[in-house]
Amino acid sequence: MKIPYYPGCTLKSTAKHFEISAIESAKKIGIEFVELPRWNCCGVVASLADDDIMHNLAPVRNMIRVLEMNRDGLVKDEKRLLTLCSMCFNTLSRANNRIKKKSDDLDILNDFMYKEDIDYDGSVEIIHFLEIIQELGFDKIEKNVKKSLSNLKIAPYYGCMLLRPKDVGIDDPERPTIFEKFITSLSAKPVEWNNKNKCCGSFLTVDNKEIVVELGNDILTDAKNSGADIIVTSCPLCAFNLDNRQKNIKAKYPEFKEIPVVYFTQLMALAFGLSKEITGFDGNFINPTKLLKSKNIEI
Amino acid sequence: MPKKLLLNDKSVDFFKKVSELSGEVITLCDQCGTCSGGCPIIDEMDISPSQLMRMVMLGDEEVMDTKTMWLCATCNTCTVRCPRELDVSKVAEALRQIKLRQSFDKINIDKIPKEDLKELPQIALVGAFRRLTS
Numbered sequence: 001m002k003i004p005y006y007p008g009c010t011l012k013s014t015a016k017h018f019e020i021s022a023i024e025s026a027k028k029i030g031i032e033f034v035e036l037p038r039w040n041c042c043g044v045v046a047s048l049a050d051d052d053i054m055h056n057l058a059p060v061r062n063m064i065r066v067l068e069m070n071r072d073g074l075v076k077d078e079k080r081l082l083t084l085c086s087m088c089f090n091t092l093s094r095a096n097n098r099i100k101k102k103s104d105d106l107d108i109l110n111d112f113m114y115k116e117d118i119d120y121d122g123s124v125e126i127i128h129f130l131e132i133i134q135e136l137g138f139d140k141i142e143k144n145v146k147k148s149l150s151n152l153k154i155a156p157y158y159g160c161m162l163l164r165p166k167d168v169g170i171d172d173p174e175r176p177t178i179f180e181k182f183i184t185s186l187s188a189k190p191v192e193w194n195n196k197n198k199c200c201g202s203f204l205t206v207d208n209k210e211i212v213v214e215l216g217n218d219i220l221t222d223a224k225n226s227g228a229d230i231i232v233t234s235c236p237l238c239a240f241n242l243d244n245r246q247k248n249i250k251a252k253y254p255e256f257k258e259i260p261v262v263y264f265t266q267l268m269a270l271a272f273g274l275s276k277e278i279t280g281f282d283g284n285f286i287n288p289t290k291l292l293k294s295k296n297i298e299i
Numbered sequence: 300m301p302k303k304l305l306l307n308d309k310s311v312d313f314f315k316k317v318s319e320l321s322g323e324v325i326t327l328c329d330q331c332g333t334c335s336g337g338c339p340i341i342d343e344m345d346i347s348p349s350q351l352m353r354m355v356m357l358g359d360e361e362v363m364d365t366k367t368m369w370l371c372a373t374c375n376t377c378t379v380r381c382p383r384e385l386d387v388s389k390v391a392e393a394l395r396q397i398k399l400r401q402s403f404d405k406i407n408i409d410k411i412p413k414e415d416l417k418e419l420p421q422i423a424l425v426g427a428f429r430r431l432t433s
Contacts (some may be wrong), residue, residue, distance in 0.1 A: 009421045044426040046393035047371065050322035055429075087422050164375035165386070173379040199339045199374030203426035206419060207406045208370070211343050237422045244418060 002075045003132070005033035006067045007197050008088040009041055010236040015085070015263070017280025018236065022084050022129060022265035024278045031132060033082065034074055036065045038148070044047035044087055045203070046094035059095035060109050063124040064116050071118070080125045082132060084265070086161035086235035093126040093168040126164065130234065131170050138185035149188035151295040153266070155228035156180055156190055157219070158197045161236040173197070173286030179232065182264060186271045195219045199239040209248060212241050217249050217256065224259055229295065230288055232264040239263065243285040245276050260288035270297070277299050310358025317355050320393035327383045328352045334377035334387050340370050346376055348387045355390060368394040369405050369431065395430065405431040 011019040023033050039062055048053035066081050083089040099106040100122045133141065156179030163169040163176055171178045176197065180190040198219055201212035220242060223231050233239050243261040250256050262284055269279045270292075276299055281287050289299055290293040304310075318325055328349070335347035344367040346354070354362035362368075371391040380384045398405075406427060416424075 014420045041425065043429065044422050045429050049320050049396050050389075051320065052396075053424050060324070085422070087426070092324075141357065160374040160376070163379075165378050197376075199372055201340070202372040202374065203423050204340075204370070204372050204429060206415070206427035207421050207431070208343075210398075211340060211370070214342075215339060236420055237303065237426070240418075240420050240423060 001030060001159060002032045002034050003078055003080060003082045004036055004069050004075055005064060005082045006036050006039055006088060008085045009204060013084055015236040015239065017283030018263040018265060019280055021269040021280055024274055025057055025268040025272055027267055028144050029217060030271050036062060037063060044091060044093045046091050047279050053108055056095045056099060056105065056109060059092045059111065060120050061144060063096065064118055064120050066124045067118050079123055080127050082127055084129050084234065085192055086159060087237055089126060089128045090168055091217060092160035096124065097167055107192050122150055123259060128170050130182060133182060134178055135203065138181050141185035145187050145228045145271045147271055147297065149186050149267065149271050149297060151297065153189040153191050153227050153229045154183045154188050155193050155223040155226065155231045155234045156183060156196055157231050157238060159233060159235050161235055163197055191228040193222055193228065195222040200238045205241050213248050214243055214250055216245050217253060228259065229291055231261045232267060233261060234264055235279060241280065246286060257287050260284060260286045260291055262288055304357050304359065306358060313360050314355060314358040316397065317390060317393045320396055321389040323385055323389050325352060325356050325390060327385055328356060329383060331382060333364050333382060337376045337380050339374060339376065340372065344370055352387060352390060361397065363394060399433040402433045404433055
């Protein structure tokens with residue numbers, strides 16, 4: 001299956017290991033990501049003010065590229081746009097939902113983009129990689145597991161952007177299960193814990209580091225107390241706040257014990273028996289290699 | 300000390316402006332406090348999300364001088380829990396927009412330490428600049 005794929009900025013820089021592990025693991029289950037030609041920034045955060053139409057331009061241009069890919073034969077009748085980054089997923093989805101509801105906004109946007117060949121018609125659907133996996137069936141993952149992760153207890157961290165608000169969320173906002181099903185299909189054990197959908201502080205990390213340190217400490221300590229060896233996420237901003245910021249947490253709370261935070265696709269690539277270059281654990285701030293070795297999992 | 304509130308043209312205009320920018324029917328708020336109970340950042344705020352809603356409802360412009368609207372990270376925990384299906388994050392955005400549209404910047408980009416700029420992912424910077432600068 002060939003599907004249009006939107007990477008976003010962070011997957012081409014600090015989260016390269018997220019992208020590579022996702023693309024290669026997807027191939028094993030018969031999905032080919034076709035990168036959107038001329039993609040542009042999604043804007044990171046959704047436009048919230050009722051009169052703010054302008055900030056929907058960037059998302060809509062990306063959706064026009066999907067229509068062009070269909071027109072040019074790069075994909076065949078596939079108007080779903082696949083995302084990996086939770087922020088991109090949320091921002092693109094919210095823009096798409098807004099213009100579907102407010103046709104006046106869509107008219108204004110189309111009128112503004114006079115250099116585009118095609119008008120946007122609201123027909124693109126934004127989806128997350130986890131949704132495609134669920135659609136294909138988790139048994140497809142199970143069948144491809146070459147390396148057992150059965151010794152590994154994983155805390156699924158959903159964060160905010162995959163679940164909220166309700167009209168874009170991929171699962172129940174309070175009791176999601178999609179990550180748990182995914183982890184089980186990889187042969188590992190999902191951990192039940194309280195903070196799986198608690199906010200990490202998001203962009204407040206830029207000017208309110210201390211808030212992110214407090215939230216991170218709460219989230220990570222809960223994961224450890226619930227028996228987790230490792231945390232998985234699909235958001236590069238959560239990954240930064242929960243992984244890199246552990247050095248700031250440690251500076252404030254010296255008794256704090258580190259816990260690795262990785263992208264779900266890295267563990268997928270690991271379970272599928274893909275190489276070290278693809279799992280990309282060197283890209284994580286806290287490298288999980290030592291932990292994995294202690295669980296008898298070869299990298 | 301009890302505070303005397305007067306509804307006048309100015310407070311009505313302020314309420315209307317916030318309603319218009321947020322697109323929310325703010326008077327639907329029952330003041331049940333669910334938003335405040337679930338807010339992950341409430342410990343850092345000077346007024347709770349439900350107090351913010353109440354102040355807007357009363358057209359009390361002093362809400363503009365509180366920290367709360369700048370600390371909302373739009374995690375939408377309150378949004379999915381509100382029994383009246385209100386979106387407090389949109390009301391916080393409306394208040395921020397009133398300030399930002401007067402060329403106000405909450406973050407001074409020049410003051411972000413160089414070592415932070417080196418390690419912060421783009422989504423953190425772009426997200427913060429979108430929400431907190433004009």
